[in-house]
Structures are given as C-alpha cells and as structure tokens.
Amino acid sequence: MIKRFEKYKGIHPGIVLERELKKRAIKQRPFALSLDEHPQTFNAITKGKRGLSTALALKIERELGLEEGTLVILQAYYDIQKVKEKEIQPTPDMSVLSTSLFWDTDINKIDWQKQYRAVIQRVFERGNEDEKGEITRFYGVEKVRQALEESKARTPYTIYKPN
Template sequence: MEQRLDRYYGIHPGRVLERELKKHHLKKGPFAISIGEYPQVINEITKARRGVSPQLSLKIDHALGLEEGAFYLLQAHYEIDQVKKALKQSDAPSFRKALFWDTDMGKIDWQKQYKAVIQRIFERGTDEERQQVFDFYGRDKIMEVTGNDQIAGNTLPVMAHAKKR
C-alpha cells in the first residue's frame, strides 16, 4: 500500500478506510467487532468525525493486511493538511463579516474563489477594503476580474468591462 498511500495524503483516513472496507466486501460493524472495537468508533471514523489513533491504526492495518502505521500516516498527513489550510486562512485579508453574510468566512478559499471575493469587495466594500484586496491579490487578478487595474483617488471603476455589454 506504500505506493498507493501518497495519493490519499490530505484525505481523512476514515474516507480511505470506508473505501478499503468496500473493496474487501466488509461491513463496518462486523469489521469493528473483529478488531475489538465498538462499531460506533469505526462509524465515526468513516464519517470523518473522529481521527485514527496509533493503536487503532495498528489494528486496522493488521486486519486489512497493510503495512504497520499506514492509517496513522494518513491521519498525520490529514492533520498537516488541516494546519496548512488554517495557516492559509490566517494569511487571508480580514474583511467585515457583513460583506460575506451568506457564507462561512472560515470556509472561503481566498485563492480559488478570488473572482467572487474581488467582485464582492468592489461592489460592496469600503475604500480601505478595496485597497486591501488590491494589495492581497495584485494588479493582474484585479484586472482580470474588474477590467481595470488603476486605483485613482483610492477608488477603482467597478466592473468596468462588465458594464460595456
């Protein structure tokens, strides 16, 4: 499984466990009992509500014929990925929550969803927030979304390219 593991890095080990159980045609309850665990524990793990401990990893690895520590390694990579995401969120600009009333600010991927963020800020944000988004994303992304990259008098013509239609 060592060669297959790297493609699962960053995915909760419970998702991988569920896939492995299906692949081996095993049901969660009987599998849990066979390794000396409560079925609820395995169910919580496969639903990504609980992590895999080193002890449980050894039991699962042995039962599925995998290398020792495989599921614990997946757990470690998942946790590292979560920390990276949290750090990326902390680097993100801080805007008023009122601008993003319709979404959870903690779930916004500031890099992937830059078009929507830039558009929202330039439609509803203050001059300071416009400058902050300009500083965060840079000229190229602002130009791509708004059609203009010049801030004159701390304002930017909003969606100039969209109004030409």
C-alpha cells in the first residue's frame, strides 16, 4: 500500500477516493461513466454508504495510477474497524436491567457508549443493587465514578464493587 494511504486505515475507501478525485480535479460522474459504473453507485461509494468491490477497486486503481490493491486493502481495514466497533459497543446484560428504568425512551435505541452519563445517573438514582452492579460491570468502576461525580444530583452514590 502506498505510504500516503497508511493514515487512512479504518476510514471508508470511498471517502479516500472522493478526496483523491477532488485533489486531481476529476468530476465523479464522468469518472464513473468512464469505468462503466453507474454514477449513483459510485456516489454511494464515495459517501461511505456502500462497500467497494474488488473488481471496481482494481478499475479505479488502474485509472488513477494507484498501486494495485490499495483501495481493496483500505476496504478490508474499514471492514475490520466496523467489526471491532461492534465488539467494543455491546449492551449491558438486559436480563438484569429493568425496562422500567428507561420508561421514557426506547431501550433498544440507547447508544450505551455516547449516553453513558445519563444511563449511569438513571440507574444509580432509580435502580436496585443488581442493576447498579451490572452497570458498574459494564462501564467499569472508574467510568461510573467519573460520571457520578460529574452529575449534579444531590444524592451521594455508593459505587457497587463486584467481588
């Protein structure tokens, strides 16, 4: 892989491709048509909404004079990054948490990583010891402590430490 593309590991190859086309002042639509590709498909790829096939990646690389396999490798790194993100962002054990804690929201739409402060505060205000323990296990003692210190709640919290 070309060294200048090393920094793009984990970024969708279409976004890198769009930047490369802009840098070379090449318009997307004529370029897509020159590759016998639908402009809509090509646009979806450059916006990161669609994966880049190996066959199309090779056509693009030839046309732009890029090292063979660069875009394919970027697609592979992007796919790896997506799998890692899914592994990193699991949900807490939902059999322990009561859905009534989250009565005002769809529990399936909670982004457990982005909304951690609100989740931690809610569970420590209204949850039982098992629920507090599960949230502490899921986020870790330090993250729970930090979130509770940042909250402006009046009630002092006791952080549950699992055995």
